[in-house]
Amino acid sequence: MADDYDYDLFTIGGGSGGVRASRIAASHGAKVALAEEFRVGGTCVIRGCVPKKMLVYGAHFAEDLEDCEKFGWSIEGKSFDWVKLRDHVQKDIDRLNGAYTDTLENHDVEIFHERAEITGDHEITLASGKTVTAKYILVATGARPHVPDCPGHEHGITSNEAFHLDAIPERILIAGGGYIANEFAGIFNEFGSKVTIINRSDTLLRSYDESLRDRLLQISMMKGIDFRFHAEFRCIEKLDNGKLKVSMTNHDDMEVDCVMFATGRLPNTEGLGLDTIGVELGDKGEIKVDRFSKTNVDYVYAVGDVTDRVQLTPVAIREGQAFADTVFGSGDPVAVDHSCIPSAVFSHPPIAAVGMTEGEAKNQLGNVKVYISDFRAMKNVVADRHERSLYKMICDAGNDRIVGIHMIGPEAPEIMQAAAVAVKAGLTKADFDATTAIHPTMAEELVLLK
The missing domain is CATH 3.50.50.60 (FAD/NAD(P)-binding domain)
Known part of the structure; x- marks a missing residue:
């Protein structure tokens, strides 16, 4: 591609968005380098949603071990070893860090395990002092936890x-x-x-x-x-x-x-040299971008949490993919649709949602229909656990189109993934009603709502 630069693309940040963008750009034939000062994988893989979900799984056993007695099981001498779980989780994180690194190397992406800073037009300087140039620069440095400013x-x-x-x-x-x-x-x-x-x-x-x-x-x-x-x-x-x-x-x-x-979390934009080339930032320090993830500087792009659009890993991955396809692919420009994004909270019990809340729907649409199922999951009934699930469907009263689904209960995120496809596709309540239930399941409540 570009002969006037050391690289076609230099990515700063080796998280989910940066890795995806670099890999796809390389698959399109670009010469790509990536700098990551900590570990390849980013917040989600190293210190976020992946290890957290492992802890969520471990935590669920506390109630499962209580509930199992109602199902005929007797477990003597049960105990919990935090250090054993902690170390096992970190061992798997090491595996994932290696897998992400291998993915980049297998696509001939050159990895610099050090901090990088933009020091001039198309110019990046590494912590070691090495200076390189790139036709395009992608910032994918993510975000960090906010710490309140109080004594102590x-x-x-x-x-x-x-x-x-x-x-x-x-x-x-x-x-x-x-x-x-x-x-x-x-x-x-x-x-x-x-x-x-x-x-x-x-x-x-x-x-x-x-x-x-x-x-x-x-x-x-x-x-x-x-x-x-x-x-x-x-x-x-x-x-x-x-x-x-x-x-x-x-x-x-x-x-x-x-x-x-x-x-909350704050975008990681300090010390990147963005001011050196005049990249525009928002009030929270986030990088301001257009729908194609381009900044006000023509050759600089940003994806993921550092833009503070939607701080979710799958969104960063989609943004990285769209950027690489737009800049290095042979097709039309690709923009990510940030509407109707499903999400989950892995609380106890978990929450999952897609689309508008009831309040948002009423404000935007005026006349809506709300369908609710408030029930106790069969497992909780047998276990004598007084914990009720709640499923809620919001529909546009004018055309029956489903504009939101909200759930709290066991396995809600797993159930929501398929339901989110239906909402994104613009299906109606009648489409759900016409679908035969799978019985006995919790998910069947979605097609039995009254």
């Missing part, structure tokens, strides 16, 4: 450190109301911690349907998780006995063994 914040941890704890804390305070806070609350609670969530507002998971939010709060409290709303940190003090004394607004002080911050 250095005594807390984030989700990054949660995977490497020496022991499960006896008492943990988790700050935040989003998916990370609720997921880790469920994990630590099942592992035996006394969990308290504090949040600046009185709303959890604000982007999800209100019915699901209320149900998760109800179930979480039933499981023993405490909540302190309208609370902000005043200070965190480390005591002589190693415990942490936390002072907050509107609530009494409390003493815990660990404070975890899950208060």
